Amino acid sequence: MTTALYPGSFDPATMGHLDIATRAAAIFDKIVVGVYDAPAKNVLFTTEERVALFAEALHGTPNVEVKSFSGLTVDFARSVNAQVIVRGLRAISDFELEMQMALLNRKMVPSLEVMCFMTSLEYSFLSSSIVKEIVSLGGSIDGMVSDNIAKALKEKYRKLKESASIPRYLNS
Amino acid sequence: MTTALYPGSFDPATMGHLDIATRAAAIFDKIVVGVYDAPAKNVLFTTEERVALFAEALHGTPNVEVKSFSGLTVDFARSVNAQVIVRGLRAISDFELEMQMALLNRKMVPSLEVMCFMTSLEYSFLSSSIVKEIVSLGGSIDGMVSDNIAKALKEKYRKLKESASIPRYLNS
Amino acid sequence: MTTALYPGSFDPATMGHLDIATRAAAIFDKIVVGVYDAPAKNVLFTTEERVALFAEALHGTPNVEVKSFSGLTVDFARSVNAQVIVRGLRAISDFELEMQMALLNRKMVPSLEVMCFMTSLEYSFLSSSIVKEIVSLGGSIDGMVSDNIAKALKEKYRKLKESASIPRYLNS
Amino acid sequence: MTTALYPGSFDPATMGHLDIATRAAAIFDKIVVGVYDAPAKNVLFTTEERVALFAEALHGTPNVEVKSFSGLTVDFARSVNAQVIVRGLRAISDFELEMQMALLNRKMVPSLEVMCFMTSLEYSFLSSSIVKEIVSLGGSIDGMVSDNIAKALKEKYRKLKESASIPRYLNS
Amino acid sequence: MTTALYPGSFDPATMGHLDIATRAAAIFDKIVVGVYDAPAKNVLFTTEERVALFAEALHGTPNVEVKSFSGLTVDFARSVNAQVIVRGLRAISDFELEMQMALLNRKMVPSLEVMCFMTSLEYSFLSSSIVKEIVSLGGSIDGMVSDNIAKALKEKYRKLKESASIPRYLNS
């Protein structure tokens, strides 16, 4: 049985992340989505919220489990008996960082394989940061996140309205 | 009549930004330079200063107007009746981010075109960040910004002297 | 009045080329599609065929004219009074070559502007070479070229059946 | 049961190709190495030789089968019941072409997944072309190909001695 | 006599940095390692610690001197009579930033040459940030830094245990 770990911050998961998780679930026997337990000040949603939102969005995919983790990704992979780490590569901008991470992880645990899916074209410009920025500026995120996550994002920003930490890229 | 929006932070405008605005003004009927109204803590110059400095530097280009905006770039484009968003591509380092932004903007407003000018070679290593860093370290910025902006930068840093937030790239 | 030149080999034009020509026609007053008169041994379709196929595919776009040319692109641009050269940038693989060409052309004729459109996502993996290879291997090119060009390609390959010069990238 | 196709020209297979095939065999139930049946004039080894050399080099990996194919890669994938196409990504130079191929293949057969392994660092500068060039120039290819392939290469070049078609990159 | 400056933050020096410094020392008559005097809040080790750690790690390389500096790199280069600035390029991710810095430095001081070494393959995924992150997460950094620096890192993190500023890339 092959278990694959799909690690990330998922703050929140986008349709691109859901696409990768679903496609990986069609290939491997079991997928563990690992939500990195980042300090609250660096993320919009708490670790528990990010786990719950991704799990809810994946509803209907039986062989996927969503869990939080802290520490090194390779250590978490071992603890869930994953032989493979799965990552998505977008047509733009991901390759070098993913290559660096893959080489580093393989140096730390040579038997742990890193495999990349090519992100579907229609999600190639998507990222959690961009989705958050669009919501914060009052734009539409239809088709960029699942319905439950769109709802959670809008509620979160309604509460944060005073927050002004807008990422730079969209208007730079 | 074709109106083009040239959006950015312009903190402050460099000779590369002036070059793009001037060249765009030779092609399109009207150019609106859109200065993004970023929170003061993230920029060196206030929104008003950035608008005034760019406008002054453009002195003599009749069909260019400089305005500030907040919210999504595509919404501002619509409000000024721009059919085109103009961006500059430097020989190094801009392509992927610009492609991502262009694809996102076209998804949000398909009728809004994004067009890129290739930045002139002599400005291909220039950025607002680099100019600010050089000034902060006492270096010469001759030929990197217009005279009014060079003067404004030196005054600003004289007042900020105690500031120590030096970007990493020049000395990394 | 702004005239833009859209130069290329167009052997044959793909939906990506049609997309750029049509979008450019919505921005500029007049578009001249310039079909480079390459030696017959290097192309599948003759210069006349390439002009006719692109023109037929553009049927319905009044301000676009398709012409062949030889010599330097900048000289042809001058001869049709184009102020702008238009090029498409795909999310993958075009940037560096286009930047090099743009810088070179601007060095030869500084007043001639080069502007790039971002190719639509759904065409970002398309090229004339790939379309020819798929047809030669018996695959479907639905949605990759216009109907008249699909028909011409199939006829051409029926005649060439013995040709075996298959580009390397699809099966490499 | 998951079957993965690893397609290529393999003219001849390098240690990098062997590495990918072996690692894929540890993850998937069955691997079919598909050797593209390219015209003899474009390759150094015949299709039969390339199949035999790769198969011999893989000696000891029970769930890998080496076969030749012609036509589209996606059609061959279907004929061997592969759900996955496997490719290797080197730290340098492969990403864009692989992304283009992956997007194209997924458009033609959406249910066919393309997954990439990151090539091991020690093979990241290796390619079939480079190995052939080094042998043709009398250099050592120790550690770049398996022993049987090193032997076959030396014999082939002894026969071809008069051949002078030396790829440009090593000495450019 | 040719003196080369090797500038950086070196917070702390990795085996990749040591590799470049040692190789440069084999080519040039004298190497000055310039440790940038960054504000304490932006670095893990103080300027004095970074100088001492690199110098100790270089023990045995007679023509290398480690010094701290503030201000522009080009001004420091002049003050130590360096004709050359040396930089390392990793197979992944460094090129564009280094090119920008090189062009900028040459514009400021045309007579000052910038030369790049290709980082050895086995260090191509290494950076000071990654090393700090691995230590902070309890992972092994064997072979990534010299012994004295490994020891200093562990001691530093033992004291900082409560620190939670974990870079994003390893677990993103």
Added chain:
Amino acid sequence: MTTALYPGSFDPATMGHLDIATRAAAIFDKIVVGVYDAPAKNVLFTTEERVALFAEALHGTPNVEVKSFSGLTVDFARSVNAQVIVRGLRAISDFELEMQMALLNRKMVPSLEVMCFMTSLEYSFLSSSIVKEIVSLGGSIDGMVSDNIAKALKEKYRKLKESASIPRYLNS
């Protein structure tokens, strides 16, 4: 004494090549320009012509010698006692190929260092191929090659007038 080898095809040398050779001559004690002895059918100028043209263009740089070579670059480097191979990196398009070549050469001869100069901005779009194409199409190459080489190019093309092998990039 440090001797550096600057290898290439130089068919013919451009101002970019001259720039690198001259700058290298200011850093190292001796420069050997190595002109690769490619088969006549692949080059415009014979090996002897390429050596003579580069040597003439370098007139006045005492510590540079121009020689032809065949076989592996690393073997030629050894035969002229070079400790360093010098290469130029243009802002666009050279990095990956140069990195691959450097890693390969260092694997073959670990003690042989490969160092890169950043090509001056004004030559960043130049290549031998582009210069030949412009001449063949009747364009001006002022400032792209030295006077003796411009003269040789024009004479060569006057004789070849019937030649139609025009590289694809300028008009693609």
